Amino acid sequence: MDLATVESRAEPRAFSPKHDLPEEYRTGATRMLQFHANSEIMGAYLEKPFIRQSPSLDRKLAFSAKVQDEIGHGQLLYRAAEALGVKTREQMLDELANGEGKFLNCFHYEMTDWWETPMIAFFVDGAAMKRQATLKNSSWEPYAHAMDKICFEEGFHIKHGEDVLRELATGSKREQKLLQEAFEEWWPRILQFFGPTDDQSTHHDFMAKVGLKTASNDELRQAFLNSYVPKAEKYGLEIPDEPRIHYDEDAGGYVLEEDDLDWEEFFAITKNDYEPGLNQIDTRAAAQEAVEWVRTSLDASDSPAAAAAGGD
Amino acid sequence: MRYEVFRQDKPGAYHTHCGDVHAPDREMALLFAQIQHGRRMQTNSLWVVPKEEIGEVDTDEAAFGGTTDKAYRWATTYNVDASFAEEIEASEREQAAEERKRGSDD
Numbered sequence: 121m122d123l124a125t126v127e128s129r130a131e132p133r134a135f136s137p138k139h140d141l142p143e144e145y146r147t148g149a150t151r152m153l154q155f156h157a158n159s160e161i162m163g164a165y166l167e168k169p170f171i172r173q174s175p176s177l178d179r180k181l182a183f184s185a186k187v188q189d190e191i192g193h194g195q196l197l198y199r200a201a202e203a204l205g206v207k208t209r210e211q212m213l214d215e216l217a218n219g220e221g222k223f224l225n226c227f228h229y230e231m232t233d234w235w236e237t238p239m240i241a242f243f244v245d246g247a248a249m250k251r252q253a254t255l256k257n258s259s260w261e262p263y264a265h266a267m268d269k270i271c272f273e274e275g276f277h278i279k280h281g282e283d284v285l286r287e288l289a290t291g292s293k294r295e296q297k298l299l300q301e302a303f304e305e306w307w308p309r310i311l312q313f314f315g316p317t318d319d320q321s322t323h324h325d326f327m328a329k330v331g332l333k334t335a336s337n338d339e340l341r342q343a344f345l346n347s348y349v350p351k352a353e354k355y356g357l358e359i360p361d362e363p364r365i366h367y368d369e370d371a372g373g374y375v376l377e378e379d380d381l382d383w384e385e386f387f388a389i390t391k392n393d394y395e396p397g398l399n400q401i402d403t404r405a406a407a408q409e410a411v412e413w414v415r416t417s418l419d420a421s422d423s424p425a426a427a428a429a430g431g432d
Numbered sequence: 433m434r435y436e437v438f439r440q441d442k443p444g445a446y447h448t449h450c451g452d453v454h455a456p457d458r459e460m461a462l463l464f465a466q467i468q469h470g471r472r473m474q475t476n477s478l479w480v481v482p483k484e485e486i487g488e489v490d491t492d493e494a495a496f497g498g499t500t501d502k503a504y505r506w507a508t509t510y511n512v513d514a515s516f517a518e519e520i521e522a523s524e525r526e527q528a529a530e531e532r533k534r535g536s537d538d
Binding site: 185 | 443444445446502504505506507509510511512514516517518519520522523524526527530
């Protein structure tokens with residue numbers, strides 16, 4: 121299939137592994153899926169400490185279930201990526217470990233305290249969910265199928281995140297203060313979640329034409345702000361004065377002063393060059409190395425697992 | 433040999449199990465599957481799989497969940513309003529439907 125044919129047939133779920141797709145499509149889809157899969161894994165690592173650190177048994181259970189889900193989402197997406205025939209799952213996991221693999225800006229920052237958790241579990245996941253809902257219409261069928269399962273599970277994640285937010289926002293004065301501080305620290309990063317405006321996004325046009333993306337970053341950011349700014353306000357969070365943001369009746373949405381955001385940091389992050397964030401990558405790399413023996417023993421031809429699978 | 437047949441009704445949809453066929457080899461299985469399972473129902477694609485290649489585990493051997501209280505992993509447990517975002521509401525709706533199905537099995 122040539123590129124023009126792909127463009128003319130780029131309906132939701134139109135292309136599956138049985139189709140002979142041009143290299144541009146396969147590499148574009150691989151880049152997107154690998155980024156998405158990496159982000160699921162890195163997000164899980166950010167929340168993993170809260171399986172222990174959460175203040176109650178219910179929260180520990182919920183975070184343990186959530187981390188389990190997110191790792192599963194990563195695995196689903198690596199398979200959807202692998203089916204494109206460009207990179208193997210092992211290759212993508214190795215690239216994530218060695219610092220080549222790219223992932224979401226927010227997951228390059230450390231999260232150390234309980235009152236920070238709704239910033240990821242509600243706002244960042246909520247932003248991700250805006251994008252993921254549109255990806256159910258991806259032209260790459262394995263991607264759309266993965267989204268069916270992921271979106272099914274995310275409702276729990278985000279409602280749980282909001283529940284933590286509500287609990288802190290209606291808690292003690294100290295909790296409210298710490299929550300506000302966490303919000304001020306994370307808010308600019310959350311605003312950068314959808315990247316810079318579309319005219320600066322290098323890949324968008326191609327990805328939209330071949331049906332891999334069905335909504336622009338601007339549209340998604342707008343939808344996110346429309347849903348989540350009122351939520352923040354509902355829980356008494358004060359939107360910081362900077363970066364400046366205001367609701368514009370005429371534009372029918374929020375207008376963000378982009379220049380108020382630190383794009384130097386953002387672009388360092390997108391290249392995995394942001395020094396404080398390297399620890400996130402290295403921590404996961406160390407975990408991958410620590411369980412290497414599990415993979416090796418599963419793969420070994422004389423292992424019980426391999427023997428069972430082989431049915432000798 | 434027996435082959436299990438999975439039908440996809442339209443492009444992009446899931447292949448779901450719809451029956452089986454007897455055939456001496458895969459090529460014949462594909463042909464018989466078309467005749468027996470692809471004629472009446474709307475069909476875009478069929479998968480045929482040798483029966484013995486399918487692994488199975490069922491409720492006699494495995495606990496698939498639902499036997500212990502895992503309310504903490506359902507959206508419906510959390511008493512916050514999901515109507516602010518259509519996609520969260522949709523996810524909650526799907527989970528609620530799934531919960532009802534599990535409930536009716538008891």
